[in-house]
Amino acid sequence: MDKLAVVNASPLIFLSRGHHIELLHNFARQIYVPEPVAAEIKVKGNQEITAKVLEDTPWLEVTPSKAVPDIILNWGLGPGESAVLTLAHENPGMEAIIDDLSARKCAAFLQIPVRGTLGIVLVAKKRGLIPQARPLIEDLIRSGLYLSRTIIDEALKRVGE
Numbered sequence: 001m002d003k004l005a006v007v008n009a010s011p012l013i014f015l016s017r018g019h020h021i022e023l024l025h026n027f028a029r030q031i032y033v034p035e036p037v038a039a040e041i042k043v044k045g046n047q048e049i050t051a052k053v054l055e056d057t058p059w060l061e062v063t064p065s066k067a068v069p070d071i072i073l074n075w076g077l078g079p080g081e082s083a084v085l086t087l088a089h090e091n092p093g094m095e096a097i098i099d100d101l102s103a104r105k106c107a108a109f110l111q112i113p114v115r116g117t118l119g120i121v122l123v124a125k126k127r128g129l130i131p132q133a134r135p136l137i138e139d140l141i142r143s144g145l146y147l148s149r150t151i152i153d154e155a156l157k158r159v160g161e
Contacts, residue, residue, distance in 0.1 A: 003027065003028040003029065003093075003094075003095065004028050004029070004030050004031075004032065004091065004093075004094045004095075005024075005027055005028035005030075005031045005032070005094060005095040005096070005097055006031070006032040006033075006034065006084050006087045006088050006094055006095070006096055006097070007024065007031050007032070007033055007037070007060075007084070007096075007097040007098070008037055008080050008081055008084045008096075008097065008098040008099065008100065008103070009037050009040045009041055009050075009080050010098075010099040010100070010117065010145075011024070011097050011098070011099060011116065011117045011120065012024075012033070012037070012041060012050050012053070012054065012060075013041065013050045013143075013144070014117050014140045014143045014144060014145045015117065015120070015140075016049050016050040016053040017049055017050070017143035017144070018136070018139040018140050018142075018143045020121075020136060020139070020140075021053050021057065023120050023121070023124050023129065023130075024060075024097070024120065025059055026123075026124060026127070026129055027095065027097070027115070027120065027123070028095065029059070030059055030061060031059060031060050031061070031097070032061050032062075032063045032087060032094075033054060033060055033061065033062045033063065034062075034063055034064075034065045034080065034083035034084055034086075034087055035062060035063065035064055035065045035083070036065055036079040036080045036082075036083045037080040037083060037084065038054060038062045040079075040080050041054055042054070063087070065079075065083040065086065065087070066083075066086055066087070066090065067086075068082045068083070068086050069086065069089065071089075071110065072085050072086055072089065072106060072110070075102060075103075075105075075106045076102075077100070077102060077103050077106065078100075081098060081100050081102075081103035081106075084096050084097075084098055084103070085098075085103060085106055085107060085110065085112060088107070088112045088113075089110055089112060093113070094112075094113075095112075095113040095114065095115060096112050096113065096114045096115075097114075097115050097116070097117075097120065098114060098116065099116045099117055099145075104116065117140060117145055118137070118140075118145075118147060118151070118155055121133050121136050121137055121140070121155075122155055122158060122159055124136075125159040125161075126159060132161060133155070133156060133159050133161055134156055134161050137152060137155070137156075
């Protein structure tokens with residue numbers, strides 16, 4: 001697998017809290033975490049589970065952020081989302097793993113491949129990496145991921161649950 005990806009804080013947080021961080025590694029050989037994202041995660045202290053995961057997972061690579069181009073800056077996104085999209089924009093084909101709706105719209109506008117936490121779960125189910133998506137989705141919701149019942153039901157239909 002030669003794909004590269006860049007991830008924002010929320011997918012890292014939700015997957016870490018639910019002890020499902022390994023699912024991310026199935027999508028790319030290397031996953032970059034821009035410094036603003038790492039800083040957002042570490043603000044709660046080094047003992048927080050996501051900070052520990054970030055520190056202890058060799059395929060999660062914290063990388064310096066670059067100047068955000070105006071085409072992304074004009075979307076008014078947060079520093080983490082902007083850094084994720086900047087890195088993906090500068091590296092064609094790099095996938096952005098991000099949940100924020102405005103950031104996903106920006107990615108679509110810039111033709112950056114994008115996937116969210118729910119998308120990670122659905123693809124894992126389709127690839128046979130997990131036996132069922134529903135329990136994992138429920139885990140993520142308990143970890144703080146907000147998904148409407150309609151979105152959950154539609155997503156589970158797509159994977160035959």
